[in-house]
Amino acid sequence: MQNISSADSTPRQRAPWWFNLAGQLLQPWLRIRRDPAEPAALLRAGVPVCYVIERDGFSDALILQRACREAGLPNPMQPLAGTRRKRSVFALARRDGWVFGRNRKRTPNEPLRQLVRSLEGMPERDVQLVPVSIYVGRAPSRDSGWFRVLFSENWVMVGRFRRLLAMLLNGRDTVVHFSAPVSLRSALDEAGDVAPERFTRKIARVLRTHFHRIRAAVIGPDLSHRRTVVDAVLNAEPVRAAIAASAAKEKISHAKAWRKAHKLVLEIAADYSHPVVRSVSFLLGNFWNKLYDGIAMHHFDKARAVAPGFEVVYVPCHRSHADYLLLSYQLHVSGVVVPHIAAGVNLNLPGIGPILRRGGAFFLRRSFKGNALYSVVFNEYVAQLIDRGVPMEYFIEGGRSRTGRLLAPRAGMLVMTVRAFLRAPRRPVLFQPVYIGYEKLVEGNSYAGELSGQPKEKESLFGLLRGLMKVLRQRYGHVALNFGEPIELNPLLDAACADWRTESADPEAKPEWLNSVTDRLAEQIQINVNRAADVNPINLLALALLATPKHAMAESDLLAQLSLSKALLEELPYSDRVTLTPMNPAAIIAYGEQMGWVQRVQHPLGDVLTTSGEQAVLLSYFRNNVLHLTATAAWVACCFLNNRRMSRASVLRLGRIIYPFIQGELFLPWDVEGFCAELQATIDFFVRRGLLESTGEGRVLERGAGQEDSAFQLKVIARSLIQAFERYYITIAALAKNGPHMLTGAELENACTLTAQRLSLLNELSAPEFFDKALFRGFIQKLRERRVVWTDEAGKLDYDSALEGMVNDARLILSREVRHSILKITPGGNEKEMAVGEAPEVEADIKSEPTTGQLFGNVPADASSADLHQRHVETEHQTHAHVAVTPADDDASPRD
Template sequence: MTTAETTYRSRAPWWFNLAGHLLEPWVRIRRDPAEPAALLKSDAPVCYVIERDGFSDALILDRACREAGLPSPMQPLLHTRRRRSVFALARRDGEVFGRNRARSPNEPFGQLLRSIEGFPDRDIQIVPVSIYVGRAPTRETGWFSVLFSENWVMVGRFRRMLALLLNGRDTVVHFSAPVSLREVLNEAGEVQPQRFARKMARVLRTHFRRIRAAVIGPDLSHRRTVVDAVLNAEPVRAAITATAVKENISYAKSWQNAHKMMMEIAADYSHPVVRSASFLLRNFWNKLYDGITMHHFDKARAAAPGYEVVYVPSHRSHADYLLLSYQLHASGVVVPHIAAGVNLNLPLIGPLLRRGGAFFLRRSFKKGSALYPVVFNEYVAQLIDRGVPMEYFIEGGRSRTGRLLAPRAGMLVMTVRGFLRAPRRPVLFQPVYIGYEKLMEGKSYAGELSGQPKEKESLIGLIRGLGVLRQRYGHVALNFGEPIELTPLLDAASDSWRDTVVDPSSKPEWLNKVVDDLSEKIQVNINRAADVNPINLLALALLATPKHAMAESDLLAQLDLMKALLEELPYSERMTLTPMDPAAIVAYGEQMGWIVRVRHPLGDVLTVEPEQAVLLSYFRNNVLHLTACAAWVACCFLNNRRMTRASILRLGRIIYPFIQNELFLPWDSDGFGTQLQATIDFFVRRGLLEATGEGRLLERGPGQDDAAYQLKVIARSLIQAFERYYIAIAALAKNGPHTITAAELENVCTLTAQRLSLLNEPSAPEFFDKALFRGFIQKLREQRVVWTDDNGKLDYDTALEGMVRDARVILAREMRHSILKITGNDTETQRAAAEPDAAPASAEETVNTSEELHQRHVIAEHHEHEHEHVDQSKD
């Protein structure tokens, strides 16, 4: 030991030095900055201020100062009566295992102030020092090390001792620049000592909070920092008073109800729990998945600083929020607070989710007390005001079909309102596409789509579902889409939005448009970031055949065509595509159990078993939007040998608003036309179409030609959408104007689609989804093709009849005949349409129509052969 260190240590009691020797093997200190002595500005005495009182913190500070060549904190402070040159802002009582109790730091500041009053040449340098034990959020250490890592809670001596034993070798001592007490006093002017002391303590507390947030993340412990703020907010207090009057209860009782709601809602974020869960999840994901890949995350991270970030992922599975939170945490990004349905607030599971950042909301705000929506809105506003990142699913629930669902704007409205109330930090929405190769909930989704009721979440159900962990679920992709700033949307909607004082109950006239545009952009940007995996490509190809089977050679050729299409005409720069070649894709599909190889002397056949076909349709629907342009062009040649390019473009522009609404496509009408032109040129280059007359006339090969077969496979991925559209317009035209309501039309369409799925080959589950018919009818109304008369009945423009005629270009004669026959004014259809909820067709009805099914297939094949030899080019 050097003479300097001996002199240094002599300033502390022997027992303090002994404790330092005992602690030294367990603690490794990293100073920040590495040479803090350079921060000192003068020879004035130094007084250290630490955030929290503790014997171990004093030992660590003393050692850090000794190693850095700084004055000892254990020496008396010159010109004062203080025996030590250090004090803490927050102090504990003397009980070893008791709870912590903060004491006022005003007394030390008062002593320092009195020591320089009347002595203009005296000064004291106040050096704030922050000490963190086990603060690294991405450090992969043991289980208990994570539990006792640094956080925002002022722990007791026993927990601090465990933290030192487990995490002492990861200790950071942060020295801040010194503050001249003389300069601060001169700037304050004439001020009472008590007030000056309170101001200094407040400034230092703010400083320590800022440093702690930078080192270990923001303080997200809601029950300590947010609950009181929400309940004391003016809108909530007014709602509590109004509820007390309305329900004839005391204010105290009404306040208790609001407090209970707040405790039901609020997250209780815990850094140790999040870090512990990350270790559990790493092993869990390794057993469940073959890999988790993130694309474009660096772009998302670069765009985030300075913004309140709201992650808005697609919602495919319960694993979505766990996957995204885990990947963000593993990448060194603060885990967002996640809006979760109150149905997930299960025993044992709910508290863990809450400590992982989940806050819970009821499925409906309309039922129950009027106090609840006010409390929840205020909670969201507090999160935004504090800059806490959030995550929620604007689809409202998990997609059972694989398509993006129509957005529900509730959380978006609350987010926009919260920002408008205090627009200090701009809001950035970060879309995320989540792509799977197999879903844990696959079988339950198939059951729900076939008519089984949704099983309510429960702890017993969760335990029963643990059997899925024995399976492998392939790879998962998290693709970060183009972020969306809220401020430009507000600027476009209103020049004066910054001057608008938004009351929680008010609704500016431009708010709906902003939210609608925002939700549309989010869904579009999610789709633009799609990941195309091998299972998506297999589903697109195999489900487009009547028996979900293809010869291996045909399947390889089709996969090669689709990959070339997506590579040469990329949907967007953020779309990603599997690097596997067609042969590897087929082998992978067999390995995952999605497809089965049937050996045959004339060539193997790859097929999808019936029970897998419905599940596989989910993965086709994930990427259906990527091939929408190609599918439209191919559809034009299903029943036509020749068509002019102008006809394809003209009809495409007519149908585009409805495809765009259903698949959240990114182009405007002109952009879609440009994409169609590029797609036609691609088909010509690949030999699927032949262009004549300087490219104005397009022709496909005969029906038995390989190129025609490939076109047919592409077309069939979208043909059922056009069949649904035709069902709706045919039903409306058949019934006539002023005869049927929108709800009745939805029921007629649903029943017709159910019937068609029985009379023809099995359809995808969404074929008779009432929500899709509802969206199409709503789009007809937006386009002013259809409107409601004074009696609530639907009237329509003559353009509707033109759409019925144009459908002949796309749909086969037999299909049109079947639709027109079923949607006629027969008594059974009208009676069933009047029912509020049409039930799916029964299994018995399916069996009874088997002979009719066979007959219609024969007729359809005859008509298809007939169309191959007839030129039906229009225009």
């Protein structure tokens, strides 16, 4: 690469012979990684270059010279063109020292003053300042020795001997970060008539802030004294007031109340240690290699590019105890500071807790109720972290997902974060969603047991060690960490209240709009996590095999279904951050066999791929990871489970009605019109692939007969979502059978859960989440929000009489057998009262189509169900599409 030349032709001066000799002696001990890899592209040709390093040091000068030589940059040891400086480099922080028997006092700003004076009176002359950050021992390596972590990079300006040891021990892990150059001429012109001395101090201050920010981003904030954070929390006004209130309430002395608060802070606070983080990363590197076949990060460069200048809060999905270790490890090895992690106090185990605490974990209790002092102390600790610019990480789901779906968010930590920012909005907050995808879970068996009714096993050191021995005997495939679209807090606050900056002046104030902001923030985080999903081979196998009654499929059918699923995800991308396995269908099946998820049964008429009952239950977890990606396709396919023909308008209209419920369950990103646009694109995809036939100028859709491959493929796609509609039907049936003013919300949840459990036993369903009470609770909440049901004065649920019609409407989606089973099992009422829900099947033309405006939800706010039905009839007559729904034929496929 050609060197960037200087504007003035100044004779080059070689570095002293002893300097070059030292560089040659240290060369075997140094291995430099440049960031960016080609820093020459940052510089302007023809302008003299002066490098600025953070700290004065002989070793830093050697490292800089070598990095510049390898990158093809101007030599920092040559004179600076157009000035009297003998070197093209200077340091902001410099040591005082004794040289040849006399004390040499150094003024750090003197090089800047010289450069400013050299430009005075010469408007055509310029110097570009290039800040260069040098870190020795930052990036961990598997071949690093344990002792080397003690000499890794930190915030302390160490002595020459310690720096020499760091070079010898960690020199092969050296990072040299070149920042974008600063034009000194442009800065002078912008300063105007500012005095040179003041201008010099300003430039020096800006450079010091820049180096501080880069160092904080690379090795973490300066948290060398935990005591300073503890003292800051205890001296904060809200905590002092809480201590006084606690003393008065409990009738104890102020000193005793203070000691109680001090104990609480020590229980909570992290004790971050750079050597411990380095040591743990050294151990984890080997541990991950034994456990996983690879860890991949996607879109990390996008996340790192937007992070500088923000208080970053990582908000990943929570699938496993390995989540926070994996994310912290990958951030560390990628050159980003490890965040402080909110961990449950149940993980503060003897021997484990102190290590986690020194790795950045701070502990919180499961509930703050009944302990006002603890609540105030914890809130203040979070506020101190935000105020100091410490990156954080927490899981807004509140716990690990046992089903593979994202859980409904709990906004407690979000509220604390937002209130801390409102109190001191110095640094904008950025929430970074992260999707974590596994191919096999360490906790898989325990999750299945908990969902089947077994109590959750309490964490203990013995249990951890016992589990670790079992874990190391298996392989768990690959892991993916996908970084989603980040969310800035300020725009959300601006949208909620234009004057939030003035309203938040009172630290104790809780604005009326705070809850709505945090609710929208929590929902958007979950949506962005889902928009960054990784689709691995196990996800695709689970989607296909679990859609068949016996979890088995002929190899030829499975190959075709996998090919269809990949084509669907490629041609209709959910978002630009979703990643898809590059394996072809045959390789996916082979990989599933290798991982032990599927077994091959050889047969003369063609091999069959199957998964056992227990494996099928565990496999449902990985199907649920990606259900949202196929929601639109599954809805379209569901419309043709029991119908041969259906108008396109009916599919879209029913989609509008059902969408709010599946959106709340799967955290889908579109509004209603956006969902309909996705449905249109999906229908067109099915028509192109031959799964549906479009007639009547595209107004009527028809699927093939039951024995055709296209009908089978549609059925497989539909069954990934059909259980959601069965849960909805169970809820509606329970309400209708028991009648209004009979059940509370909790009683309805319990009735629905028992019905689903019994139905699962009778039908051997392999999805434990089918009877998850949280999913029923979410659906009931959506019914409340849409005013389909409401609570009367006695706390019982009331509803409009039109709700009973929903039971009849469900026959468009659910089969007669499923509906009869649910109605028979659901507790309450009697069979005669439910007869209205089981009207005979109709050979339908448009006039006999059911009142679909009430299917599973309320009609839009601007129309009654009768109006919607009338508009539907008028529209269909105007387009002459006389056949909207035709019941399915009875010629079942042999695969059934």
